[in-house]
Amino acid sequence: MGNKTPLYQCHLDAGARIVDFAGWDMPINYGSQITEHEAVRGDAGMFDVSHMTVVDVSGAQAKAYLQNLLANDVARLGVQGKALYSCMLNQQGGVIDDLIVYFLRDNFYRVVINSATREKDLAWLASQAEGFADLNIRFRDDVAMIAVQGPHAIDKAIPLFAEHQQQALRQLARFQGVEFDDCFVARTGYTGEDGFEILMLKEQIAGMWDRLLAAGVAPCGLGARDTLRLEAGMNLYGSDMDETTSPLESGLSWTIAMSDARAFIGREALEAQQAAGVAQRFVGLVLLDKGVLRNHLKVVTEQGDGEITSGSYSPTLQKSIAMARIPVGVSGQVEVEMRNKLLKAEIVKLPFVREGKSMLINEGENV
Amino acid sequence: MSEVPADLKFLSSHEWVLVEDGVATVGVSDHAQELLGDLVYVELPEAGSVVSAGDSVGVIESVKAASDTYAPISGEIIEVNADLEDSPERINVDPYGDGWMYKMSLEDVEELENLLDAEAYTDSIADDE
Numbered sequence: 001m002g003n004k005t006p007l008y009q010c011h012l013d014a015g016a017r018i019v020d021f022a023g024w025d026m027p028i029n030y031g032s033q034i035t036e037h038e039a040v041r042g043d044a045g046m047f048d049v050s051h052m053t054v055v056d057v058s059g060a061q062a063k064a065y066l067q068n069l070l071a072n073d074v075a076r077l078g079v080q081g082k083a084l085y086s087c088m089l090n091q092q093g094g095v096i097d098d099l100i101v102y103f104l105r106d107n108f109y110r111v112v113i114n115s116a117t118r119e120k121d122l123a124w125l126a127s128q129a130e131g132f133a134d135l136n137i138r139f140r141d142d143v144a145m146i147a148v149q150g151p152h153a154i155d156k157a158i159p160l161f162a163e164h165q166q167q168a169l170r171q172l173a174r175f176q177g178v179e180f181d182d183c184f185v186a187r188t189g190y191t192g193e194d195g196f197e198i199l200m201l202k203e204q205i206a207g208m209w210d211r212l213l214a215a216g217v218a219p220c221g222l223g224a225r226d227t228l229r230l231e232a233g234m235n236l237y238g239s240d241m242d243e244t245t246s247p248l249e250s251g252l253s254w255t256i257a258m259s260d261a262r263a264f265i266g267r268e269a270l271e272a273q274q275a276a277g278v279a280q281r282f283v284g285l286v287l288l289d290k291g292v293l294r295n296h297l298k299v300v301t302e303q304g305d306g307e308i309t310s311g312s313y314s315p316t317l318q319k320s321i322a323m324a325r326i327p328v329g330v331s332g333q334v335e336v337e338m339r340n341k342l343l344k345a346e347i348v349k350l351p352f353v354r355e356g357k358s359m360l361i362n363e364g365e366n367v
Numbered sequence: 368m369s370e371v372p373a374d375l376k377f378l379s380s381h382e383w384v385l386v387e388d389g390v391a392t393v394g395v396s397d398h399a400q401e402l403l404g405d406l407v408y409v410e411l412p413e414a415g416s417v418v419s420a421g422d423s424v425g426v427i428e429s430v431k432a433a434s435d436t437y438a439p440i441s442g443e444i445i446e447v448n449a450d451l452e453d454s455p456e457r458i459n460v461d462p463y464g465d466g467w468m469y470k471m472s473l474e475d476v477e478e479l480e481n482l483l484d485a486e487a488y489t490d491s492i493a494d495d496e
Contacts, residue, residue: 017401032459033430034405223404227430292408292428313407313430320408339426 001025005050006144006202010209014219022116024051026222033223037315040191040228041356044153045220046212049197050144050205051115055125058108060134066101066109068264069128071247073257077103081177083188085255087247088113088124089266093273094243095250097121098235100188102177110177110184112145114237128265144205148217149195149228151356154187157196160211161185169196190225192232192354230321231314233284233351239295240282240309240323248273249325251282251350278328280306284350285322285334286360289343293322293336300335300342303327308336316353317360323350369398369492372463376439376479377488383463384439384482386473391440394467395427395458398492403429406455411447411469418444418471420478425468427458439482442472 002025011018016027027048029036039045057066066074072086082103088096097117102110113121125137148157158169161180168178169185174194177186184199200208213219226236233251235241241250248256248270256270285308287293293311306326314321322345326334335342351359375383381399385392400406412424418438425436447469451457458466473479483491 028431029404032405223431290408290410292430292433294433313428315430 003051005048006205007048007050007146007209010206011048011219014213016219016221019222021051021222024115026051027219029221029223030219033221033227034315036218036220036224037227039218040150040193040220040224041316041353042151043218044148044150044156044195044216045218045224046146046148046153046209047220047222047225048145048209049147050202052145053113053115053118053121054140054143054145054199055111055113055122056108056136056138056140057111058136058138059132060107061132062107062109062135065129065132065135066111067262069125070099070101071256071264071266071270073262074101074103074109075262076257077101079103079176080105081172081179081186083175083177083186087241087252087255088121089247089264089269090243091266091269092243093246093248093266093269095237095241095245095247095252096124096243098237098241098252102184102186104177104179104184116238142201143199144202145197145199146205146208146212147189147191147195147197148212149189149191149193151193153193153195153217156215156217157198157212160208160215190232190234191228192234192351193228194355227312227315230310230312230323231316231351231353233323235323236310245325246270246273246278248278249280249282251323280325281328282309282323282325284348284352285311285324285336285345286317286348286352287320287322287336287343287345288333289345291338291343292320293338293345297322298337299324299326299345300337301326301330303330306330306334314352316356317358321352369396369401370463371396371398371485371489373485375463376482376484377491378437378439378482379488379491380435380437381492382436382439384479386479389473390445390470391442391473392467392470393439394462395436396488396492397462399434400459400462400466403427403434404431405429406458409451409455409458409468411451412438412444414444414447414469416444418442420481427455436468438471440471440473440475440478442474444469444471446470
């Protein structure tokens, strides 16, 4: 028996197949993963993401603490409610976790980190707090979260909020959140579609789930969440990067703020890597032959071997796709070793899909 | 609970066999398709190939995972279900009907004794249900 979110009974009621996910009993699907995937691409779907870890960081030194802790710079968060994606690195430049940080108000930030990494992350956050006197780090185990995603997600969700909240939600910009008395809503997600992530007290979340269900939002499991994020070219911690890989070889260079002199954990290691030259790069692959690309399959190139970090089937493209780490300098086609055969795959730009549409172009072609 | 038709024989690796007039039709069970989820690719043996019981003769892949399929008996592959190439989801929709994988000749009737009957197969999957 694993940990259960406050929506566990809702999942059973909706016919979920439950699996263990990092110690949590979570829905993998409610019948068909592909149908759920298509609901998010074409209409609206919702995910229980209450297993994610929410941490509030506050105090006069909250900003300075986060600027030292994160590879991206929270000073970029000028507007109240704004969200920033960042990696949290170790001294060697490896990724301890990836996260979203919201700037809620002066001296108050909300950080959402992964569930599988909860214990080590919380320990790391505490260990790096030394020297910051006016700092409060609060793990919010009193809240739960639903992600409602898809082209119709916002239209279906807004009427479920109180009237005075609806106006603010209609005006909410992308990658921006808004705090109400009883909940926090952000226009963020992990699917490549528009939508909200809704944070509420645990005892209130099932009511929101039921209202979304009644509004025609389809329950979607972790299976669809994975194919959606893969199509959207979004990294998954533990698969696409971990403590042994740097963001520079994980397609995450864009999340590192190094243009000024700001000191942050891992910066020296990243600078050393840049000076020495990064040996591998992170790419998208589309399988040209038949089969399905899987995590850890070997990528064979003329310049040496690479590895698939996330592979699956894309319901939108109806092809197998993957993200992979391959030697720098390889372009065009590569081969993937599968069941003692070499299959052909094409290198493409990420993402594969955005807002329901194929983004497939081969590298070298102009957009 | 998944469906386990009483007139079929099974392998513990979830293949089913229906024997009619010396021909064995082979597919995968309802339980297996439920475990795998949406199927997106099926690799079948070639018609005309001769296989032995227990040989790995193909692969079925869902969004989630790949799974080898094994020949339940020895014989020649007579016919394969070519519709599965474009519509592997037939296995999800109708595992004991439209989702059949291939037909093979039955060379040794005694090999059927090694297979599970519906009751034994139901017991073998009870832990997963």
